[in-house]
Amino acid sequence: MTKPVNKRLDSGRILPADHTDRSEAPLFTSVDDVSARLAESGYLASPAVATTVFLADRLGKPLLVEGPAGVGKTELAKAVAQVAQARLVRLQCYEGVDESRALYEWNHAKQLLRISAGRGETWDAARTDIFSEEFLLPRPLLTAIRGDEPTVLLIDETDKADVEVEGLLLEVLSDFQITVPELGTVTATRRPFVVLTSNASRELSEALRRRCLFLHIGFPEEELERRIVRLKVPGIGAALTESVVRVVGALRAMDLRKAPSVAETIDWARTLLALGADALDEDVVRETLGVILKHQDDILKAGAKLDLDAG
Amino acid sequence: MSAEVADRLVGFVAALRTHGVRVGTGETVDAAEAAAALGFADRGLLREGLAATLLHSTEQRRVFDTVFDLYFPYGVGAPQDEPGDRDDLRDRLAAALAADDEALLARLAIEAVDGFGGYGSSPDADGWSSHQTLERLRPQTLLARVRDDVRARGGASGFADRLLEDEIRRRIEAFRALVAQEARRRVAERRGRDEIARRAVAPTADRVDFLYAGKDRLAELRRTVQPLARRLATRMAARRRRAARGTIDLRRTLRGSLSTGGVPMRPVLRRRRPVRPELVLLCDVSGSVSGFSDFTMLLVQALHDQFSKLRVFAFVNRIDEVTGLLEHGAADPEGLGARIRAEATVTGYHGSSDYGVALGEFAQRYSAAVGPRTTVFVLGDARTNMSDPNLSSVREISERARRVHWLNPEPRSLWGTGDSAAPEYAELVAMHECRNARQLGELTGRLLPV
Numbered sequence: 158m159t160k161p162v163n164k165r166l167d168s169g170r171i172l173p174a175d176h177t178d179r180s181e182a183p184l185f186t187s188v189d190d191v192s193a194r195l196a197e198s199g200y201l202a203s204p205a206v207a208t209t210v211f212l213a214d215r216l217g218k219p220l221l222v223e224g225p226a227g228v229g230k231t232e233l234a235k236a237v238a239q240v241a242q243a244r245l246v247r248l249q250c251y252e253g254v255d256e257s258r259a260l261y262e263w264n265h266a267k268q269l270l271r272i273s274a275g276r277g278e279t280w281d282a283a284r285t286d287i288f289s290e291e292f293l294l295p296r297p298l299l300t301a302i303r304g305d306e307p308t309v310l311l312i313d314e315t316d317k318a319d320v321e322v323e324g325l326l327l328e329v330l331s332d333f334q335i336t337v338p339e340l341g342t343v344t345a346t347r348r349p350f351v352v353l354t355s356n357a358s359r360e361l362s363e364a365l366r367r368r369c370l371f372l373h374i375g376f377p378e379e380e381l382e383r384r385i386v387r388l389k390v391p392g393i394g395a396a397l398t399e400s401v402v403r404v405v406g407a408l409r410a411m412d413l414r415k416a417p418s419v420a421e422t423i424d425w426a427r428t429l430l431a432l433g434a435d436a437l438d439e440d441v442v443r444e445t446l447g448v449i450l451k452h453q454d455d456i457l458k459a460g461a462k463l464d465l466d467a468g
Numbered sequence: 469m470s471a472e473v474a475d476r477l478v479g480f481v482a483a484l485r486t487h488g489v490r491v492g493t494g495e496t497v498d499a500a501e502a503a504a505a506l507g508f509a510d511r512g513l514l515r516e517g518l519a520a521t522l523l524h525s526t527e528q529r530r531v532f533d534t535v536f537d538l539y540f541p542y543g544v545g546a547p548q549d550e551p552g553d554r555d556d557l558r559d560r561l562a563a564a565l566a567a568d569d570e571a572l573l574a575r576l577a578i579e580a581v582d583g584f585g586g587y588g589s590s591p592d593a594d595g596w597s598s599h600q601t602l603e604r605l606r607p608q609t610l611l612a613r614v615r616d617d618v619r620a621r622g623g624a625s626g627f628a629d630r631l632l633e634d635e636i637r638r639r640i641e642a643f644r645a646l647v648a649q650e651a652r653r654r655v656a657e658r659r660g661r662d663e664i665a666r667r668a669v670a671p672t673a674d675r676v677d678f679l680y681a682g683k684d685r686l687a688e689l690r691r692t693v694q695p696l697a698r699r700l701a702t703r704m705a706a707r708r709r710r711a712a713r714g715t716i717d718l719r720r721t722l723r724g725s726l727s728t729g730g731v732p733m734r735p736v737l738r739r740r741r742p743v744r745p746e747l748v749l750l751c752d753v754s755g756s757v758s759g760f761s762d763f764t765m766l767l768v769q770a771l772h773d774q775f776s777k778l779r780v781f782a783f784v785n786r787i788d789e790v791t792g793l794l795e796h797g798a799a800d801p802e803g804l805g806a807r808i809r810a811e812a813t814v815t816g817y818h819g820s821s822d823y824g825v826a827l828g829e830f831a832q833r834y835s836a837a838v839g840p841r842t843t844v845f846v847l848g849d850a851r852t853n854m855s856d857p858n859l860s861s862v863r864e865i866s867e868r869a870r871r872v873h874w875l876n877p878e879p880r881s882l883w884g885t886g887d888s889a890a891p892e893y894a895e896l897v898a899m900h901e902c903r904n905a906r907q908l909g910e911l912t913g914r915l916l917p918v
Contacts, residue, residue: 188506204512205520208506208516208517209516209517211506212502212505212506212517212520212521215501216498216502216505216521218498223525223526363524367492367494367495367524370498370520370521371519371520371523371524371525372520373526373529399628400627400628403628403635404627404628404631406631407631407634407635410634410638436627437627437628439627463630463631
């Protein structure tokens, strides 16, 4: 193995530890600016979401988003990327994701080719050559840190990854640098805007949590949800929107196994629109309840509470 | 940032820490930066900003909100204008509930506490009580009136009309919370914020004692147990994966090395014999520990797919098997408790718990359920109502089983007081204190066999 050498990959400079001293301009000027611009890209943010996105940008810290499935955690990252006109780099976590999938990998096949096509140089020269950037396959984390254009790094479903991967993330998220033993340390020239999402199926470590701003996206307020439905399902009537959102709100208060999320609300509204229903009644609700509730006992429970059989 | 603001922020963080929210200095600095970036003009923004920088999990939010209201209140002092009389306030409250006007409801809550919450003899009131305010105002009696009001205005028609009553009930509940918050703030103004923050803030749900949890906390607790079960399942899966990596089997490694001329090129790992762990649960379902057993049952239900060989027994003073009642997927502890009491024989001639008789009956009737692969969990407070603890049958069970664990929902300091036979049992089996959801999670993660 070669000794680590202090060569820089990019024109990277060492950033001062004080993260307020950043050269590039912040993405957003105020919380209202966040809301307005996210709304333009089709993401209606609650005040909590807008405030936290603003702070993540200002303080230069990663954003850890938790919440039930289908409330728009991943969408938030995509919307920020669109608004900031940044490229979106996505690391999808799953059980067994490792360094070579998350950080970088050496292109062994190409290295072998290079050695066998040797030009008769010394071993030292060959070694330096095959451990150069040409033979490096950057994976999402390295990709996000290199490069000069604005970047949004989305680390999706962080809780699905093993605990060891969290250790990897720590160096990346606190100092925005990655150490490649053969090449040296790569430091970000431009800090990416980092969003981590989690469904809380595993408790993330305290060390990772304290490096991030924490945002819990819950189910939206009625007013916001009505706006979301009208935006995502154009052509739906105001009266139908209102009753759909109210029924979903009632279902969420019912203590079901899986409470319906925003994604389900939108699906249901689309279904109703496709069926040509312009108002809710017992028959329509009974037939379409499967769109919003995914467990049979939930459907039975909700049916009983909503008196679907009475009508 | 002025010294006064910094002091307030540090006091706020200290109050959070006393309630088990771990906040480091780094986060406090972040919070100050967030406050500086957001300004103090908009209280809602400040609240979200501080929450984002100081909190690490969703459960902490409830504590955070209560403490935040104390340290960064809506306003200070009393409302300037003269409070109206009770009927006038009720009229305006009904109108606000019908219109679902949250800002107006918040103002009315302040007015209500000011007008009806003060007690004591001095003209400026000695204290403020949310209970007294709600007792005099009785917002729950407004339900019918608000409903008729909304219907008359045609605000609800068709299908959604049937949801109206529940919606109004939720609004009234929200108003009651606002009143409680305002009363707490007024008391804090009088007696010092730090003291009230220490005493009058409810702990996070996973730290509430099972035995003393009120009705509303029980519902909240149930929601914390759900993800707990899922987390346990993943943790157990990870433990199983790790356990599959065995140690080196030297004999087979050496024999394999013959083909490479005696050089052990390929180490052979010792194969693990897959065991199917068996689990037996003995649950006390008597009234004194009902809060506790409901949650354990819920957890057991969720772990059903992890343990194919799981048998559950319930007892008060007789014991009966209830495995069949744990219908898969029907996560409903209240219904489960009711089903057990209705369908299983758990009581004999009287209704109070008797550990000695129940455990003796188990050792006699179900001794086949316990074998060398079985881990037995006993869940109960070990209060025998002065009868014989029947230590010999416990010894018998513990000799037959692989391990026996006893989870006791009482604080350790109470073991052995009164009719508790906990110390006697603890000499025979491993007894663990299991007072709240947090301890339950830790214990089950540690003790469950892989």
